[in-house]
Amino acid sequence: MTDDILNQVKKAEESAARELDLAKEGARKLVEEAKIKADESYKEEIDRAKNKAKKLVEDAKAKALEESKPVLEKASEASEEIKQRDLTDLSKTVDSLVERIVNNGNS
Template identity: 85%
Template sequence: MTDDILNQVKSAEESAARELDLAKEEARKLVEEAKIKADESYKEEIERAKTKAKKLVEEAKLKALEESKPVLEKARRESEEIKKIDISDISKTVDLLVERIVNNGNS
């Protein structure tokens, strides 16, 4: 009878050891799966952030382009006005400035 009890205890210990090993293996698998899911989630968040950043940059470019149109148009008009100035008028102005500088020094 003692042998029978010892065998039962030994069998129970072996069964418990197997259960413990199975539990450890299951825990290891769960941890590995959690790491994989966390990595995937991290990569998805990075991609979402990159996409959002690209969208913001594009929106900023479009806004800057829209806001620059009036300034560019004004510069174009002023450029056209400058092109229309008669060279003789510019020459007269230059001559007057040179004469003032020669006659009065650097004033």
């Protein structure tokens, strides 16, 4: 009878040890899965943040380009005016020099 009780206790301890091992393995798997899910979630958040930052930069560039167009057009117009004025002034100077040379010789 004592042997039966000892055998039952031994079997119960072995069963408990197996159950404990299974529980530990299950917990380890749950932790691994949680880590994987956390890592995937982290990567998704990083990707979302990068995409949002990229869009913000693209939008800022587009806005800056749009806002700079009138300034660039105005600068181009001013440049053309200066070129035309310089050509007119140059023509007047050349005409004046030619006239002096013709009228005064080599002076």
